[in-house]
Structures are given as structure tokens and as C-alpha cells.
Amino acid sequence: MLVSVVGSSGVGKTTFIEKLLKELRKRNYAVAAVKHCPHGFDLDVEGKDSWRFMKAGAKGIFLPSPGQIGLIKDTEQVFTLKDIAEHYFYDSDIILAEGFGEDKESSKVILLRKEVSDYVPPLQDDVVAVVSNFDIEVEKPVFDPDDVCGIADLIEQLLIQQGQLLVQENRADGSVSLNINKKTVPLNTFVQSIFKNVILGLVATLRKEDKELEEIEIKIRHHKGVKQDE
Numbered sequence: 159m160l161v162s163v164v165g166s167s168g169v170g171k172t173t174f175i176e177k178l179l180k181e182l183r184k185r186n187y188a189v190a191a192v193k194h195c196p197h198g199f200d201l202d203v204e205g206k207d208s209w210r211f212m213k214a215g216a217k218g219i220f221l222p223s224p225g226q227i228g229l230i231k232d233t234e235q236v237f238t239l240k241d242i243a244e245h246y247f248y249d250s251d252i253i254l255a256e257g258f259g260e261d262k263e264s265s266k267v268i269l270l271r272k273e274v275s276d277y278v279p280p281l282q283d284d285v286v287a288v289v290s291n292f293d294i295e296v297e298k299p300v301f302d303p304d305d306v307c308g309i310a311d312l313i314e315q316l317l318i319q320q321g322q323l324l325v326q327e328n329r330a331d332g333s334v335s336l337n338i339n340k341k342t343v344p345l346n347t348f349v350q351s352i353f354k355n356v357i358l359g360l361v362a363t364l365r366k367e368d369k370e371l372e373e374i375e376i377k378i379r380h381h382k383g384v385k386q387d388e
Contacts, residue, residue, distance in 0.1 A: 159252050159317055160239045161286075164259040165269030171256050174269060174289065174303060181310045182252060190247040192239065194257030239264050249344035252313065265316060267309070270294070287312055 163171050163178075175191060182189045211219050218231035235241075240263040243253050258264060262284075270276055270290040278294055287299045287309060294300060301308050334350040336343045345353070357374060 159313065159320065160243060160255065160261070160264035161252065161267060161313060162239065162255045162258040162261055162264040163267050163269060164257065165271075166275035168274045169269045169271040170303065171269055175254050175256055177306045178254060178309060181306045182254075182313070185310065185314075187251045188249060189252045189254060190243075190250040192242055192247075192253060192255040192258070194255065238262075251317070269303075271303075286316060 163175055165171055172193075179189055179191060212230065218229070221228035221230075239253060239255055239258050239261045243250070247253055253264075255261070255264060259266070264284070265286045266282070266284050268279070268281070268285055268288045270278065270288065270292070272292040276292060278288075278296060281288070281296055281298055285298055287301060288294065288296055289301050289303055289309070291303055299312060301312075334345060334353050336345055336353070357376070361374060
């Protein structure tokens with residue numbers, strides 16, 4: 159799910175996203191964050207190896223380390239949130255973005271703060287909530303900036319409505335894994351739920367001696383374009 163947090167500079171978007179990230183992580187969601195940088199950014203530290211490589215003319219640098227990766231790459235492509243999610247955060251349940259107000263694929267949460275930005279803009283269909291520290295009357299859910307749990311509840315409801323979360327109590331817990339050529343493929347909770355429900359449904363139609371299922375193992379070997387089950 160893509161959620162864009164939008165508002166004027168100084169309304170507290172970064173602080174709000176930080177609190178929401180912590181709350182969603184407590185609920186066992188895989189959450190990624192994206193910050194829109196229309197004026198550019200610089201991750202290189204002068205004198206470091208990556209900085210030296212870029213100054214020498216490298217078009218990109220990939221920095222792998224145990225548990226983390228880093229990528230710096232020149233590009234002319236304008237990435238949408240959907241592009242970023244599909245290419246880099248495909249194993250995340252929720253992408254929280256700071257900015258991206260013009261993105262057409264994301265649900266919008268508008269932040270307002272008195273004496274910083276108290277103008278209520280026209281609320282389009284993609285606006286799912288307004289966060290404000292002063293009273294307003296709009297035809298959208300309104301939350302206090304400190305009501306992080308309420309906003310997290312709303313995001314969970316949207317996940318269910320969009321079919322990305324089957325039911326809360328059956329959310330995948332890491333019990334489903336996929337290995338291709340002995341390499342683990344990351345699966346987000348939605349994909350885990352799909353695999354689990356489909357396989358359990360198929361197994362339930364088969365005759366089996368075990369009354370209780372503790373573990374199911376499926377192996378598929380690929381031979382000359384033909385898939386064979388073992």
C-alpha cells in the first residue's frame with residue numbers, strides 16, 4: 159500500500175512519519191519510507207571511496223554489506239511511488255512517502271498545523287485523512303497529530319478494503335518461505351497469505367493420513383521447459 163504524507167514545509171511531516179513507522183512496525187508490518195527530494199540530494203561524503211568513484215566518472219555505485227545495500231546511480235527517469243515500490247520495496251506491506259502530492263497511485267494524508275499552514279485545500283478522492291492540530295470540518299476523517307494509533311487503524315482498514323490484507327488474525331507471520339535455486343525470495347505478508355491459503359486449500363481436498371498439518375514441503379524441478387512435482 160502506498161501512503162503519501164503531504165503538507166507545507168514545517169508542518170511536521172518527518173516527525174509524523176517517524177511516529178507512524180514505529181506504530182506500524184509494532185503491528186508487525188514491513189514498512190518502508192520514501193522522501194521526495196525535488197532539489198536533489200547528496201549521500202556521498204567527500205573523500206570516501208564512493209565519492210571518489212563518482213568523481214572519477216562512475217554512472218553508479220552499488221554498496222553491498224551484511225544486512226544492507228546502498229545504491230547511488232545517475233538517472234534521467236522520474237520515478238513514481240509505484241515504480242519505487244515495485245523495484246526496491248516489493249517485500250514491504252506499506253510504503254510511507256513524504257511528499258509525492260501529485261502521485262496518482264497513492265492514498266494521501268494531509269497535514270495541517272496552525273500558524274504554519276492552516277489553509278484546507280480542496281480534498282480530492284485520493285485523500286483518505288486529514289491530520290490537524292486545530293478544529294476543521296471536512297468530509298474526511300480528521301485526526302489529532304498525536305493520534306498515531308487511530309491513523310494506523312485507518313491504514314489497516316484500507317489494506318483490507320484493497321485486498322492487500324486478508325484478515326488481521328490470519329496475517330502471515332513468516333511461516334511461508336520460497337527458495338529458488340537455493341536462494342530465498344523475500345515475500346511480503348500479502349503474498350505469504352496467498353501462498354498459504356491456496357496450498358492449504360489444495361491439500362485439504364487430498365486424502366491424507368495426518369489429521370493435523372504441522373509442515374508442508376513442495377519442491378518443483380524444472381527440466382527442459384517441463385515442470386514436474388516431486
